[in-house]
């Protein structure tokens with residue numbers, strides 16, 4: 385056969401690296417809208433609770449065969465278009481020198497948080513992945529186990545969200561300690577952010593090397609900042625992080641409460657911008673422009689409601705996306721633990737069937 389009628393597929397279009405999700409990231413038409421859900425492997429799922437009855441959360445993250453099993457079970461049970469590595473954004477803090485614990489009922493606790501500028505100097509940069517080798521190991525196992533039609537997402541916390549935990553010592557309502565540190569000692573803040581960016585780049589690129597096809601950066605708490613402070617204390621660091629990531633994979637830039645930050649986040653980087661439910665998807669996408677894809681944006685609480693409400697809201701969001709290439713359906717934040725699994729499956733079916741019939 386002459387070469388002219390059998391053109392070689394470019395490397396990134398091989399079936400193993402081309403699926404609905406990846407095409408949506410590149411803003412190519414997909415026919416059916418891809419969907420996955422943040423925290424799709426979590427406490428709402430009986431299979432996950434059964435595994436957790438036997439192993440503590442941190443141990444689960446550190447045993448790649450178990451972490452992979454949890455990821456793969458969720459994908460198979462739900463029929464989603466992407467698998468997400470089972471891990472946590474806070475794991476990276478341990479090799480940097482933080483003592484991390486997930487205590488029952490309290491969420492994450494860091495026993496030696498940063499209190500003064502000098503505490504930043506005693507942190508250890510992440511030179512290699514030795515202490516976190518279980519993460520790329522899980523990525524390899526998941527990639528080997530899931531179908532090529534399912535994209536594999538690697539992830540990390542964004543430096544601001546990680547710095548909040550590192551300074552607050554755990555979850556926080558107002559992030560007052562983190563903000564005080566940022567305003568009082570901007571040089572130490574920048575040093576901390578730089579160390580976190582460097583570590584996160586090593587961490588994410590190791591996941592790509594192991595087989596992650598998409599990267600999501602979780603800046604979950606960044607919506608607490610004014611646009612001014614985002615521009616001054618966060619955006620340059622995020623831009624440096626995105627510029628350091630392997631350019632062969634798309635990156636999803638996610639935050640919550642970010643209605644006033646979207647353009648600034650887009651300018652920092654990422655080929656897909658995550659939207660929470662506090663913005664209208666169509667208006668937000670208009671603001672962001674045609675140069676990026678969007679992911680979102682159903683309120684996770686809708687999944688606690690009756691089935692007809694779930695269907696109405698899913699269709700509303702698909703209408704707002706209007707069949708434009710580059711929409712990945714998701715919640716605006718993670719699945720709530722009390723969510724019925726059948727409601728999650730109903731959402732996935734509705735998104736697949738409704739978007740297919742819009743063709």
Ligand code: CP3
Nearest residue numbers: 422423424425426441468469470471472473491602604718
């Ligand atoms: O399915 C997936 O989405 C992949 C796994 C995943 C987890 N955490 C597992 C987890 C991902 C992507 C994360 C990210 C994460 N972790 C974020 C960013 C996303 C977000 O929700 O904003 C944040 C802020 C964390 C930090 C964290 N981890 C908190 C605040 C908590 C406690 C609150 C909670 O929901 O329990 C965790 C624990 C955690 N991480 C659980 C899971 C499944 C629950 C642990 C358990 O089994 O008890």
